[in-house]
Amino acid sequence: MTETVRFTKGQGTGNDFVLFSDPDALVDLTPERIRALADRRFGVGGDGVIRAARSANLPEGQTILAEDPAAEWFMDYHNADGSVAEMCGNGIRVFTKFLLEQGLTTLEPGETLAIGTRAGVRDVQLNRGGYQVDLGRWRLEAPDFDGTVGDGSGPEVTATALPVSRPGLSLSVGNPHVVVALASADELAAIDLGSAPVLDPAPVDGANVEFVVPEEPLVADGVGRIRMRVHERGSGETLSCGTGAAAAALATRYWAGQGAPDQWRVDVPGGTVHVRMFATEDGEHVSLSGPAELVFTGDLAI
Numbered sequence: 001m002t003e004t005v006r007f008t009k010g011q012g013t014g015n016d017f018v019l020f021s022d023p024d025a026l027v028d029l030t031p032e033r034i035r036a037l038a039d040r041r042f043g044v045g046g047d048g049v050i051r052a053a054r055s056a057n058l059p060e061g062q063t064i065l066a067e068d069p070a071a072e073w074f075m076d077y078h079n080a081d082g083s084v085a086e087m088c089g090n091g092i093r094v095f096t097k098f099l100l101e102q103g104l105t106t107l108e109p110g111e112t113l114a115i116g117t118r119a120g121v122r123d124v125q126l127n128r129g130g131y132q133v134d135l136g137r138w139r140l141e142a143p144d145f146d147g148t149v150g151d152g153s154g155p156e157v158t159a160t161a162l163p164v165s166r167p168g169l170s171l172s173v174g175n176p177h178v179v180v181a182l183a184s185a186d187e188l189a190a191i192d193l194g195s196a197p198v199l200d201p202a203p204v205d206g207a208n209v210e211f212v213v214p215e216e217p218l219v220a221d222g223v224g225r226i227r228m229r230v231h232e233r234g235s236g237e238t239l240s241c242g243t244g245a246a247a248a249a250l251a252t253r254y255w256a257g258q259g260a261p262d263q264w265r266v267d268v269p270g271g272t273v274h275v276r277m278f279a280t281e282d283g284e285h286v287s288l289s290g291p292a293e294l295v296f297t298g299d300l301a302i
C-alpha cells in the first residue's frame with residue numbers, strides 16, 4: 001500500500017539526508033522505499049534516510065532505553081542503498097536540528113541531548129552555531145589492540161582505488177572505517193572513487209574508506225589539519241562523512257605518534273568539521289562538531 005511521507009531534506013557539510021518523523025514506527029520502511037526516497041532522480045535524493053522514531057517503539061530501542069532512559073528518540077539511519085548503519089556523525093547533527101525544528105525535543109546551551117543509535121546512546125550538545133556529538137569510545141579493529149595510541153600493532157588492510165593501492169588502518173567509531181594515507185593533494189584529487197575501493201582482506205560487513213593527506217603544516221596552533229575524501233559503505237562517494245572524519249583524525253594521530261594533537265580540523269569536499277579526543281572514566285572518547293542545515297520539506301508517496 002502506498003503511503004505519503006512528509007519529509008525534510010537536510011545536510012551537514014554536504015552529506016545529505018531525507019528525514020521524516022514516525023514516532024510510533026508505523027511506516028514499513030523497506031529497503032525499496034529507502035532507495036526510492038534516496039533516489040536523486042526519481043525521489044528526494046540523499047546519501048541516507050533517517051527516520052525519527054521513539055526508542056520505545058523500535059526493537060533496537062529497548063537496549064537504548066536500558067542504557068539511558070533519557071534517550072527518547074532513536075535515529076533510525078539507513079544508507080541510500082537500503083542497508084542499515086550503526087551510526088552517522090553528520091546525520092546525528094542534522095537529526096538533532098530536525099527534532100528541534102519539529103518541536104519534538106528541546107536543547108539549551110550547556111544541556112545534553114541523548115539520542116539512540118544502533119551504536120548505542122550518543123550525547124549531542126549545541127556548539128558554536130552547530131552541534132557537537134560524543135561518538136564514544138573508538139578502537140582499532142585488531143582483537144589484540146589495547147587502545148593505546150602509538151602501540152604500533154594496528155591492523156592493516158590493503159585498499160585499492162585506482163591508480164593507488166596502499167595499506168590502510170582499520171578502526172571503529174561505532175561503524176567501520178579504513179583510513180588510507182596518500183602523499184599529496186594531487187594524489188587525493190586523482191583517485192577514482194566512482195566505485196568502492198577494493199579492500200584486502202575484505203571486512204565481513206564492509207567499511208567506509210577514507211583517503212587523507214596532511215595540510216601544510218600538519219599542526220597549526222596546536223590543532224592537527226588534514227584533508228579527506230571518502231567512499232561510504234552503502235552510499236558511494238559523499239561530500240563528507242562525520243564518523244569518517246573522526247576515524248581519519250584518529251588514524252593520522254596514530255601514525256604521527258607521541259606528541260600529536262588531540263584536536264583536529266578535517267577538510268572535506270563539502271566543508272570542514274572538527275574532531276577532538278578526550279579522556280573519560282571508561283577510556284578515550286572522540287567527538288565531532290560541525291554544522292547542520294534543513295533545506296526544504298515536501299510530501300512524497302512511497
Ligand SMILES: N[C@@H](CCC[C@H](N)C(=O)O)C(=O)O
Pocket residue numbers: 015048079084085086087088089090091175176208232233234235240241242243244
Ligand atoms: N555519513 C555518515 C556515515 C553513514 C553510515 C556509513 N555509510 C556506514 O555504512 O557506516 C557519517 O557522517 O558518519
